[in-house]
Amino acid sequence: MQTDYRFPRLHIVDHPLVQHKLSLMRAKDTSTRDFRELLQEIALLMGYELTRDFPISYEPVETPLTTFSAPVMKGKKAVIVPVLRAGLGMTDALLMLMPSARVGHIGLYRDENKQPVEYLVRLPDVVDRTFIVVDPMLATGNSAAHAVDVLKKRGVEGENIRFMALVAAPEGVAHLQECHPDLEIFVAALDDHLDENAYIVPGLGDAGDRIFGTK
Ligand SMILES: O=P(O)(O)OC[C@H]1O[C@H](OP(=O)(O)OP(=O)(O)O)[C@H](O)[C@@H]1O
Numbered sequence: 321m322q323t324d325y326r327f328p329r330l331h332i333v334d335h336p337l338v339q340h341k342l343s344l345m346r347a348k349d350t351s352t353r354d355f356r357e358l359l360q361e362i363a364l365l366m367g368y369e370l371t372r373d374f375p376i377s378y379e380p381v382e383t384p385l386t387t388f389s390a391p392v393m394k395g396k397k398a399v400i401v402p403v404l405r406a407g408l409g410m411t412d413a414l415l416m417l418m419p420s421a422r423v424g425h426i427g428l429y430r431d432e433n434k435q436p437v438e439y440l441v442r443l444p445d446v447v448d449r450t451f452i453v454v455d456p457m458l459a460t461g462n463s464a465a466h467a468v469d470v471l472k473k474r475g476v477e478g479e480n481i482r483f484m485a486l487v488a489a490p491e492g493v494a495h496l497q498e499c500h501p502d503l504e505i506f507v508a509a510l511d512d513h514l515d516e517n518a519y520i521v522p523g524l525g526d527a528g529d530r531i532f533g534t535k
């Protein structure tokens with residue numbers, strides 16, 4: 321995992337499989353079907369890294385030969401929170417890794433001033449849970465910061481929230497860390513900059529449109 325001196329809580333998943341698949345996703349002629357599949361594959365690989373420090377405890381397990389103290393994940397239950405729409409494209413992969421996880425939904429879209437407009441919030445009980453907010457794109461950071469605000473207003477502590485994106489702009493990471501300094505952020509790539517329409521460059525275009533074949 322790679323880090324960036326500007327952002328102490330940013331983790332860049334630089335595994336070659338992730339980087340290769342992301343390059344395929346960036347190509348403008350990649351089909352909707354391939355784009356969706358690649359996003360799921362990357363989410364699975366990133367989920368593996370994001371959960372690396374989740375706590376392990378030990379329980380007796382009887383193998384055919386003996387009983388021994390076996391490692392099991394018995395920490396806080398996970399809640400996966402896709403930011404609609406595009407975050408939905410990463411959710412099934414994380415559910416494959418954590419089949420008992422709950423799923424909360426936060427629906428946001430960017431208005432003409434690039435401010436997030438909230439249209440849906442449905443969350444499970446927040447007590448004693450670890451929240452993983454997922455959205456492929458971290459551009460200005462306004463949507464991500466808003467999604468984390470929603471969780472904190474419900475009483476979730478920052479230390480129990482992680483954010484996972486595919487591609488981030490430095491401007492967005494800076495904004496998100498300023499709003500939520502306690503948040504751990506996982507991305508596959510830290511890109512160069514935002515353009516005048518607040519699209520990430522080089523980026524991959526509009527993730528929601530490419531996942532769902534809209535536009
Ligand atoms: O960091 P920001 O500048 O807030 O931009 C990122 C947001 O923009 C995209 O959503 P969009 O508004 O296109 O909605 P959609 O997922 O429904 O397409 C993306 O999925 C993020 O939610």
Ligand SMILES: O=c1cc[nH]c(=O)[nH]1
Nearest residue numbers: 459519520525526527
């Ligand atoms: O580059 C960008 C920026 C915001 N949302 C996207 O889907 N792509």
Ligand SMILES: [Mg+2]
Nearest residue numbers: 526527528529
């Ligand atoms: Mg979109």
